[in-house]
Amino acid sequence: MLSxxxxxxxxxxxxALATVFLTSPTASTTFHGGQPATINWQDDxxxxxxxxxxxxxxxxxxxxxxxxxxxxTIVDSVNVATTSSVQFTPNPQIxxxxxxxxxxxxxxxxxxxxxxxxxxxxxxxxxTMDNMSGTFNSTIQAQIAGxxxxxxxxxxxxxxxxxxxxxxxTTTRSTTASTSGVASPSSSSAALHSKVGWTGIIISAxxxxxxx
Numbered sequence: 363m364l365s366x367x368x369x370x371x372x373x374x375x376x377x378a379l380a381t382v383f384l385t386s387p388t389a390s391t392t393f394h395g396g397q398p399a400t401i402n403w404q405d406d407x408x409x410x411x412x413x414x415x416x417x418x419x420x421x422x423x424x425x426x427x428x429x430x431x432x433x434x435t436i437v438d439s440v441n442v443a444t445t446s447s448v449q450f451t452p453n454p455q456i457x458x459x460x461x462x463x464x465x466x467x468x469x470x471x472x473x474x475x476x477x478x479x480x481x482x483x484x485x486x487x488x489x490t491m492d493n494m495s496g497t498f499n500s501t502i503q504a505q506i507a508g509x510x511x512x513x514x515x516x517x518x519x520x521x522x523x524x525x526x527x528x529x530x531x532t533t534t535r536s537t538t539a540s541t542s543g544v545a546s547p548s549s550s551s552a553a554l555h556s557k558v559g560w561t562g563i564i565i566s567a568x569x570x571x572x573x574x
Contacts, residue, residue: 381406382415382442382467382484393463395454395493401436401465401486402447412443415469415482420448422456423466423533424498425505427512430466431534433457439470454495456536461490462506464514488514501534 386402393399401420405412420436433456437448457463465486472482498506 381410381412382418384465384467384484384486387465387486387489389487389489391487391489393452393489393491395452395491395495397493398449398451400447400449403442403467403484404446405443410472410475410482415442415472415484417441417470419468419470421466421468422452423464424457424462424502426508427514427531429505429508429512429532429534431502431505431536432466433463433536436465442467452491452494454493457491457494457496457498457502459490459492459494461488463491464488485514502536 382403383406384401384403386400387393417439418441419438420440421432422434422436423430423432425431434453436450440448467484469482474480474482
């Protein structure tokens with residue numbers, strides 16, 4: 363499974379911008395390859411609002427706080443202000459069984475005000491996937507191993523919690539995921555649900571730096 367570099371993002375820490383909080387998956391969640399799964403998020407009530415974050419791409423990623431690879435695009439564009447959940451089917455070919463996966467939400471229009479050349483980002487906790495049949499290449503394995511020097515907080519921190527003052531985030535896209543990982547109503551039972559009130563554990567997401 364080969365990857366190619368898409369972008370190199372130099373992102374300064376911006377704790378006040380973490381407004382898209384994923385309530386599912388959490389660190390205790392297990393998604394099953396080939397079976398329906400649901401991603402949920404909510405607004406934490408701070409600035410910027412979900413309306414400002416607007417349309418966003420939702421994907422499954424692995425990696426560390428500086429290097430990340432997109433494995434499956436769940437939805438190319440969803441308005442996070444009018445929708446609070448996405449149902450999809452994980453592609454079992456994107457990787458092996460393990461707990462190194464996380465969800466990344468990337469705004470398609472809203473930029474990090476402190477680094478306006480880069481998009482605003484939000485992350486879930488790392489979660490587990492089973493019933494998987496894929497493998498990770500050496501590049502992705504190195505990114506996962508890099509958590510020892512560029513660790514992910516695993517969703518246990520709180521809004522505004524301290525993190526690295528600066529990170530250089532490089533994102534890559536898995537060739538397998540780009541050809542077979544896109545969710546659609548026919549192949550992945552993708553379903554968008556209108557925004558509703560939500561309760562649950564707030565998972566810290568930090569826009570502008572891939573630390574959670």
